Amino acid sequence: MPGADKETDLTERIEAFLADLKRGGSGTGPLRGSGEMARETTYLLRRITAQARWSSAGDLMEIIRNEGRRMTAAQPSETTVGNMVRRVLKIIREEYARSRGSSEETEQQESLHKLLTAGELSEETFREHFVHLKANVIEAINELLTELDGTTDNIAMQALEHIHSNEVIMTVGRSRTVEAFLKDAARKRKFHVIVAECAPFCQGHEMATGLSKVGIETTVIADAAIFAVMSRVNKVIIGTQTVLANGGLRAVNGTHSVALAARHHSTPLIICAPMFKLSPQFPNEEDTFHKFVSPHEVLPFTAGEILSKVNVHCPVFDYVPPELITLFISNIGGNAPSYIYRLMSELYHPEDHKL
């Protein structure tokens, strides 16, 4: 039966994606960038929408929620997967509401007025069947995909507004967004970049070679020298893995030290992060916040006997509180960290915060 084939095909793809997630994240640092991850997730969700069997919006949302839960369980540190699932759920809600005919605005905002006057209204069951819902949802997901494709360029376009000539800019580790940002600015301005190598993965080296190839004056420094050179730095521009709901960051380890050093010297800290990295998580969840990789990166097995007597830690992420951050540059423009909660309410529906 063609239906059954499609279904098995779909489940195969989902399983392959899950296996990929599990393998990719437990290696030494992210093998794939978050942008790629987001795109893959969205393709898969589009395929589920197209091929899975569902009759009403509620069913579809249930299916996607289940798959989303499995995907986030496979790799909790890869938050872009969960974010894309939430985006798609929000798209489905919107399309459903549009098909029903009611305007979107009144549905969205949970104002105090609404809570008092509406009462038990918001028990939408999403049970109505609409013929064109599938097509609409797929079209909206395609729009989301185009947005994802253009995020890096959108951010890079804003580079000239933030970098003047003869500046010294510091960055940490490797971020494709920041690389594109700096390369775009380098077309018109001359400036100097200092890259902190970010042990033990030393991704800063890759970043430095990439930047120096287009002729940007680059210097690689060890992590320990960050405070020492910070007094000559005009701006710190970094990327991040996740932007948390309170405006804080979950970034590669060592970023907190950079942020503190920048605050001590009153140097602005600018984060280049596309919107799909914004996650409705808060940093208080201690067990799920930190991720560790094999300590042999830090103390290799050649160290010998002492390995059995010593605790070695190799955390991957760092928490940076929002007070240390000056500006977020995303594909929709620049924002202060205090505005992040608003952006979040536009992207995700509050009921989807917990999948």
Place this chain on the structure above:
Amino acid sequence: MADCGEPDGPGNKDDITRSKNEGKELTKEEKQRLRKQKKHQKKQKERKNEKGPSETEKDKTPVSLLPPPQPVATQKAPSALPAPASAPIPVPASAPFHSSPAPSPADKPAKSKAELKAERRARQETDRAAKQPGSSSSGIKTKVPLSELNPVVKRLPEHVQVDDPAVVKRLAKKLERQQTLPYGASNKIPLRSDYGYKVSLFSHLHQYSRKAPLTQLLSIPSTVIHPSIVRLGLQYSQGIVAGSNARSVALLHAFKQVIRDYTTPPNEELSRDLVNKLKPYISFLNQCRPLSASMGNAIKYIKKEISNIPSQCKEEEAKTKLLTCIDRYIEEKIVLAAKAISKYAIEKISDGDVILVYGYSSLVNNILCEAFEKSRKFRVIVVDSRPRLEGREALRRLVQRGISCTYVLISALSYILPEVSKVFLGAHALLANGYVMSRVGTSQIALVARTYNVPVLVCCETYKFCERVQTDSFVSNELDDPDDLMVTRKGKTQLENWQDVSSLGLLNLVYDVTPPDFVDLVITDLGMIPCTSVPVVLRVKNLDQ
């Protein structure tokens, strides 16, 4: 020869003034004498400024009664004119007395007649000096006020002036000149050349490669430099001997060997000649690796001890005296100081503490081992950083003693700091404005610790206190081999061809300065002081000397 420039007393002086007034060309001897006078006056000014307030008493005695032994001897030999019998004899005898810190009062009445004569001569000298245009008259006139303050303008060390080509040329010439061989042909101290692209912010510093040691440029046999010094220099440049205490102790041991093998050449004084012999060695070591503050202080001490050797002391006696002095310095300033610091520091370690240390500091390791032996219960977190990874050595030693340790890299600092109760840091030098100069990364640890409200304690012996001031890590630092930053991961070295890319530079800093507001306490052998009390300790030390 009280007034070194005038061996003949009033007679020759009048000749010179006469010839000057007549506009006649001075004879060669007279020119020589004039030159010696100027040099002598300049030396007087410097001497006076160095000795500071302790010399106010001696300043009452005329300047010419305090000739340092060096110019007396050097000027004795070339000037062949006979000296009057009476005046010179009591004065050279009193000269060595004067160079020792406390002039014995018994000598004073015996010198009164010579004193008066010398005073008169000094007055005439100052008068002439005033007539000579632009000479050091200001130095002699303003005796008391200047001696109160240390000289403000010191000569800038050449190792922070690499971007000035005139300075580099001067250094090259100086190294050429420092060959003390009578038949010195090609045995000069080589000048080490910089390696690799230097970051523009640091173009005023040297950057050497470890693969090109200085000894490759030395000819064999190198008779200018003592072999133990060559070995020491190589150990420094390859990083075999590292750490400020280790380097100082190695230096002092090498100097002991030099002194043991030294023989005074005929017609030379041990006190002057040995100091001159040491100068090329010090230049060589400086070329191998810039001297640390502790080494600088040790060298100053040795030079002072050598120049204080009385001229009639026999060679063997002088040598044993010097050797015991050096042993005593090591014993007092390093070994016993470490014991005193451990005693104070152990009071600060309580049971249940989690102590964070950075890199390898011999002093901090000593403290932790002693505290563990006194059965304090604590655990240690060792923070390490690339590219030196010195923390592994500290980790090994602590684990061998049985102390429970954790090991992280400096990028994981924010993760590990909430567990920490105290931070113990070592120092390379303590500067006079309260800044702590230490291994790069120390300031970062102090900064993050302050954010988490963890107390930061710096442990440092007093012999590492230095009179320099510095506010950032750029003006005076050391650049290590940039190739150390390269790393091979998964068989791929990203920065392998960094030299080929013109816009890429690697920066491997060795030191950084920590501002005093990040440091809560400094533990020294004199006690526990706040960071801002360093100039007080320096002043007390200067007065003692």
